[in-house]
Amino acid sequence: MRPKKGARKAYHHGDLAQALLDAAERLLDEGGVGAVTVRAVAREAGVAHSAPANHFKDRAALLAALATRIFQELTTEVVTALGISSSSPRARLHAIADVIVQYALRHPHRYRLLWRGENFAADKSSAEIAGTVLYDAVKEILGGAGTETSIDSQVIAAWSLIHGYVSLRLEGTLVDGSDEVSGKSRAAAIVDVLIDGVGRSRC
Amino acid sequence: MRPKKGARKAYHHGDLAQALLDAAERLLDEGGVGAVTVRAVAREAGVAHSAPANHFKDRAALLAALATRIFQELTTEVVTALGISSSSPRARLHAIADVIVQYALRHPHRYRLLWRGENFAADKSSAEIAGTVLYDAVKEILGGAGTETSIDSQVIAAWSLIHGYVSLRLEGTLVDGSDEVSGKSRAAAIVDVLIDGVGRSRC
């Protein structure tokens, strides 16, 4: 039977699933996804090497669950920031970009984990839900003007821009060493480029 | 001693290093980076499991070499496309985006390999060189107008946009199923968004 209510100190260990995810997150932060090994997670949680199998059928399933949890944390941070931010579309886009860039730089391994599609081969559902939340957030910011398709393109462009920038930063591909450019962060600068357009800002 | 000239049928096997990279690329295309195992590569190439050690000290080194080779292939395709493309900045940006998106969709595992920083822990050099080539290509397209920093932001924005879009497509995150939008590809559409700006196209 599954725990029906509180589920604290339930069964033998007491929510081992949660404890395993905690352990996995610790290992992830320290050594990257490669360090998140079924056996290492079990060791970290102080259980037998085969105990995780009762809660996650696979290493992939474990990583998927971890990614889902992280995705929700990130989504929450974004939503919170949007709650505080002013109502200007530019400010709101800056807020989103800022939260995501900061989170990714603070927890690089976590952010990387989010975008390994392999992890979601099992249950795309929860990741897709979180993704939809973020997508809709930007769509709302960009408002109702323009045709439906043009808005979709704008939303996709915004997400591509932010995610791409973070990826390049994390992988160290960006030769650009300066985070600051004329008083604002590089992230803010490229968001402005997207809003104002390359063509316009060059004239 | 190292082969000095032609290096064909050299030594015991005859450029085993190259054969190993061929085998690795085959395995990569079929089963993703996880399938590129030192032993599997050796099997595929028909040599002992420890033979690769003579040419690549690590699995990481093997992957790095493979990534470098793929990076050069992609770079070449981009440069070629730019040679054919018209001189309009918009057309040239479209050309770059198109080549990269098409390449990534055709060889998803190869594209993914390029952006795993782990692979370059050993020799960042060659990957950085290839990255610089692409970076400079966009920088040249965007021309000499504007301040230095604002140009850098524009180039970074362009690369972030393209790379981010490809990543989202590859990971299946984009709920967007339609590649085509009002006669042009989605990739072209978001490049146009970047050029014209979100603000402008909404007025």
Added chain:
DNA sequence: CTCCAATATGGACAGTGTCCATATTCTCTA
């Protein structure tokens, strides 16, 4: 022709994911 370094081989070891039979413990029901 001889020798040496580059190259290839096979064995070994620790670590991994996953399956299995077994042991323990919780919860619901009879």
Added chain:
DNA sequence: TAGAGAATATGGACACTGTCCATATTGGAG
């Protein structure tokens, strides 16, 4: 309240992996 069955945890096993090692082979420089 007693027991039964399901959920949970354990330890062993297997095949696979990366990497090291001692050994064998080979090609070219001297």
